Amino acid sequence: MPGHSVRLLCMLGLLGVLAGGGPALAAEPYDPWPGLVQDIFNNRPMQDGAGVIAIEMPVRAEDAAIVPVTLRSKLAPDDNRRVRAITLVIDQNPAPMAAKFELGPDANVSEISTRVRVNNYTDVHAVAELSDGQLYMVKTYVKASGGCSAPAAKTADDAKSRLGQMRYRQFARPSENGAREAQIMIGHPNNSGLQMDQVTQLYIPAFFVNELRLWQDDSPVLAVEGGISLSEDPNIRFTYVSNGARNFRAEARDTSGQIYRNEWKIDQGM
Numbered sequence: 001m002p003g004h005s006v007r008l009l010c011m012l013g014l015l016g017v018l019a020g021g022g023p024a025l026a027a028e029p030y031d032p033w034p035g036l037v038q039d040i041f042n043n044r045p046m047q048d049g050a051g052v053i054a055i056e057m058p059v060r061a062e063d064a065a066i067v068p069v070t071l072r073s074k075l076a077p078d079d080n081r082r083v084r085a086i087t088l089v090i091d092q093n094p095a096p097m098a099a100k101f102e103l104g105p106d107a108n109v110s111e112i113s114t115r116v117r118v119n120n121y122t123d124v125h126a127v128a129e130l131s132d133g134q135l136y137m138v139k140t141y142v143k144a145s146g147g148c149s150a151p152a153a154k155t156a157d158d159a160k161s162r163l164g165q166m167r168y169r170q171f172a173r174p175s176e177n178g179a180r181e182a183q184i185m186i187g188h189p190n191n192s193g194l195q196m197d198q199v200t201q202l203y204i205p206a207f208f209v210n211e212l213r214l215w216q217d218d219s220p221v222l223a224v225e226g227g228i229s230l231s232e233d234p235n236i237r238f239t240y241v242s243n244g245a246r247n248f249r250a251e252a253r254d255t256s257g258q259i260y261r262n263e264w265k266i267d268q269g270m
Contacts, residue, residue, distance in 0.1 A: 032091050033123065040089065040097055041135065046127065049136030050074075053086065055126040057142050061118060064147030066231045070113040071101070071126050085129045086112065090229055092122035094148055094194065098229035104220035108241035110179070112222070115231040117147035117192065149194040152232055162187030162233075164260035166250055170267075178241045184214060184250050185235040186260065192228040209234055211253040216245035216266070242266075 037043060056070040073083050082105075088098045098116050103109045118124075125139045152159065165187035172181055186209060193206030212224040212234075221240050249263040 032096065033125065036089055036091060036096055036125075040087065041127065044135055046135045046137040049126070049128055049138040052130065052136040053083070053126055053128040053138055055124065055138050055140050057124060057140050059141065059143060061142060061144035061147075063150075064118050064144035065150040065153070066115045067118050067142065067144055067147065068113065069116055069124070070111065072112075073110045073128075081130045081132050083109075083128050084131055087127045087129075088116070089125040089127065090116060090118060090122055091125065092120040093117070093229050094119060094192075095227050095229060097227055099227065100225040102223040102225075104215075104222065104240075106219055106243065107216070107221040108179070109222060109238055111181075111239040113237040114235065116229050117150070117231055118142050118144035118229075119148040120145050148192045148228065149196070151195055151198065152189055152191070154189070154232070156189075159187070159189040159232075164188065164252070164258065166252070166260060166262040168248055168250070168262070168264040178243075179239055180242050181237070181239045182248070183235060183237040184212070185233065186212070186252055187233055188252075188254060190226075190228070190230055190232050190234055194228075207255055209252050209254050212236070213251045215249050216240075216243055217247055219243055219245065 037046070052074055054072040054074055056072070057067060061067040069088065071086050071088065075081060075083065083103055085100060085102045087100045089096050090098050099114065101112055121143050123139050124142055125137055128136045130136065167185045168182065170180060170182045188209050190208040191204045191206055193203065195204045196202070197204055206228055208228055208230065209226050212226065214221040222236065222238060224236060226234065246266055247263055248266050250261065252260045
């Protein structure tokens with residue numbers, strides 16, 4: 001009878017599932033973050049960083065090769081702790097650690113902005129290490145894809161002619177507490193190793209700025225450890241407290257070992 005057949009098939013299906021032979025359940029999406037905590041932070045415990053640090057990125061990127069990101073300290077003025085370092089992790093990128101920013105002990109850096117490549121829809125984590133030795137984490141989600149393999153915006157000849165050129169810009173007069181905003185820009189292709197030469201159809205070797213150090217006179221402001229996730233022609237915009245220095249200087253190193261240096265006079269009246 002048809003009814004008996006249907007019931008028999010249902011029973012056989014149920015037995016198959018119970019025996020492990022039934023249809024596989026949908027797999028949980030892979031979350032790389034626990035492994036990254038082990039690999040990058042040696043499994044150190046992390047606390048909720050909502051009251052310590054903020055991360056701002058567009059939910060959907062207009063261009064996956066130049067996604068803006070801003071990191072901002074949220075510590076209260078009367079908090080005795082300070083942010084020592086901030087690590088930016090783009091979970092689904094081929095090299096997830098995008099950058100680590102070490103903040104000068106006397107520079108009072110409160111905000112850092114840059115541009116990054118995002119290769120897939122992904123969580124992006126910012127982990128702040130404070131002077132109390134603890135790690136504090138926040139995250140956001142970004143919809144973007146193909147940023148690490150996107151062709152360079154500039155031709156090889158143009159990139160070569162601008163290689164290592166640095167520009168320094170300051171944006172406004174210092175505030176009452178001496179805070180000012182500035183930007184460092186470096187001409188560099190920052191090749192990810194995943195981009196293809198459109199003529200030869202061969203992959204362009206990775207070649208990027210992996211170290212940047214900034215000082216006001218001889219006092220450290222920022223030290224940046226970079227990777228393939230930083231966009232072409234990397235630029236860092238930051239807010240810091242002036243110590244009255246008359247000179248601002250920068251030193252960058254890339255993966256070929258080439259060192260680039262520059263120094264600028266600071267107009268304290270601006």
